[in-house]
Amino acid sequence: MDPATTSTGLRDGAFGNARALSCRECGHEVELGPHYACPECFGPLEVAYDFPTVTREEIAAGPRNIWRYKALLPVPGDIEESPNTEPGFTRLLRADNLAAELGLTKLWVKDDSTNPTNSFKDRVVACALSAARELHAKVFACPSTGNLANAVAAAGARAGIKTVVFIPSNLEKPKQVNSAVYTPNLVAVDGNYDDVNKLASEIAGEEDGWAFVNVNVRPFYAEGSKTLGYEIAEQLGWRLPDQIVIPVASGSQLTKVDKAFQELIKLGLVEDRPYKVFGAQATGCSPVSVAYKTGTDAIRPVKPDTIAKSLAIGNPADGIYVLDICRRTGGAVEDITDDEVREGILLLARTEGVFTETAGGTTVGVLKKLIETGQLDPDLETVVINTGMGLKTLDAVADQVGPAATIAPSYDAFRATGLA
């Protein structure tokens, strides 16, 4: 989008209590708009706020979705009135069975698989949609292979904005269908995800009025992940957990959950006490975990090779901030093999009745490994985030499970199974 056309015509309060976009590296501030890189140092921009007083009661009186935290997001005060998918306020499940299995005292699963399109992406996309709307974008778009494509296609349909989703042309048919149902404008690109991503950046630069959720409105988009942190704190009765385990793809979600906790402390909404943040990766794409273990700040990009496709970002933009947060809070970053990812999926399903995708299998499997290696204290209260739903990555476990018995339709045949 051309800043000249978009920074004019903004209505008052278009971005709520957001004040500016601030560079994460040098602190330089630029006005709120479709910008994502610092004009001074090319560092990433993020949203800075002037928060008013916000009370627990005001939040509790809000809707049962992420807009209850609208005062803390870069969205207008009337955000609920614009059609959106109304994501968030998902279950925080007390997970006693899984805790017992792992030897933990107190464990919770934050289950984002029950969002409108079954992943946490509905949160970030809802914030990107608001920015696109306020910036008068003509087109809502993204490059993606999975969860993001679903979320953008669905949110765009509901908002009635032209929506274009770019995917690699070799994407499996079921994944194509899960976006194509929502939008006629699915564009298959002959190339890998990097090629699709590069094309998206080029279009964002050339075309006027295109809002690519994870490119030119990325600072607004990323803020949506804060709501995971807000909800966990509110659902725990307005307090922070001792430990939290979060999957790491770009690293954005982990940094935003930490940002949310810090904001809640500063606003006096929760007690200021220490918490530890842990990052989870699959070994086949573990650049942040490798850097953590080798004690360096330099993240060496990798070519992903793992079944955890939604975590397969070989050059994670926020990896360095993940390292910083995990080290500062006394947490860690860990990674597990694809077999352990599969085990994690089945472990969560069989103990808590939650069917997660490979990203959640990674997080649960890493939780297990963190306990086994003594990196996570089993006696401290712990939250693990499940970011998506198992039906989206069914193939990962399709060969691992099946009928215990196949029988004739008779009571005698049933008795013979030994299940009575």
Place this chain on the structure above:
Amino acid sequence: MDPATTSTGLRDGAFGNARALSCRECGHEVELGPHYACPECFGPLEVAYDFPTVTREEIAAGPRNIWRYKALLPVPGDIEESPNTEPGFTRLLRADNLAAELGLTKLWVKDDSTNPTNSFKDRVVACALSAARELHAKVFACPSTGNLANAVAAAGARAGIKTVVFIPSNLEKPKQVNSAVYTPNLVAVDGNYDDVNKLASEIAGEEDGWAFVNVNVRPFYAEGSKTLGYEIAEQLGWRLPDQIVIPVASGSQLTKVDKAFQELIKLGLVEDRPYKVFGAQATGCSPVSVAYKTGTDAIRPVKPDTIAKSLAIGNPADGIYVLDICRRTGGAVEDITDDEVREGILLLARTEGVFTETAGGTTVGVLKKLIETGQLDPDLETVVINTGMGLKTLDAVADQVGPAATIAPSYDAFRATGLA
């Protein structure tokens, strides 16, 4: 379950404010227990209550799931403390785009696809699980081909009760996986769904301590559907809609939503004003719609032949009550072809960003037909129920949608698509 072992040892308040099981045909009452047929006339039993005063404030202070209505369900007062999937309180979406498309003034979609296992079955199964627990059942079980199997397997896993799910052995692999992830006790039966169902009834009769959710604890199970009605009323600001369109399989859901509305009126929680109930079927399994149209009370069983598998019950147990409610309230029962079911799925996805399964496609398609045929008043406020999620019946639309273009990864190739 042997009544002799189960009706003893019940704790006080095991079934909350429920008083007895009452025969829907002759009114005969039997004590609360694992019974489903009237000993006098073999009519279906349903739960009868002695309700105390229940206020909106008490409900609003409850958890954000179906247990906020625990005073109106056959469950104990401490139900939240027993592990369950915490279903319900799903989105009620204002559907202005779909309304505009159909020529309606005001339309809402009650979206149960965001339940824990992505269908309304989580509601009924949660109530069945409570009954199984209170009756000291040793095994939690069901015969099913789809949504019910998923819901039972997940709820049983989380509750830590032995769970056995019976499926036809020719069920597609993905559907098997979606239950097998939760339980090692998946039993494939060589036969069709009727054979599986018959076997389940036989086991329920022979084995001690088995709770089959839709057989011997069915009266408790069925009550869970009432929560759809409670939520719609509460989410509308404690009032009833003018018209509601509900899919009809066994017919239980429709009758329970009506029961919920009647209870809310009697309890003074909503104003007593007329509402119309409409039933939706697929033409390939439309015994209730056929009876409605021919003006008879006699429902002639059919052999189902439709893509709407979750509605394919050829001899619906509650069909006669559906006819009664739709006629009494001034509603109707209608049916549509499989092609119209597919159109309904895509219509809802493209207008509101909600990807429904074939049952929801049926309901939306029937809504359209009801308007076109003048049976539903487009100027009255209408609610349509989406009972499940599109990923579960992906094949239904897989051939209908796809990329608009497949291009080389270049800006020029993109420009040539005309999408800019």
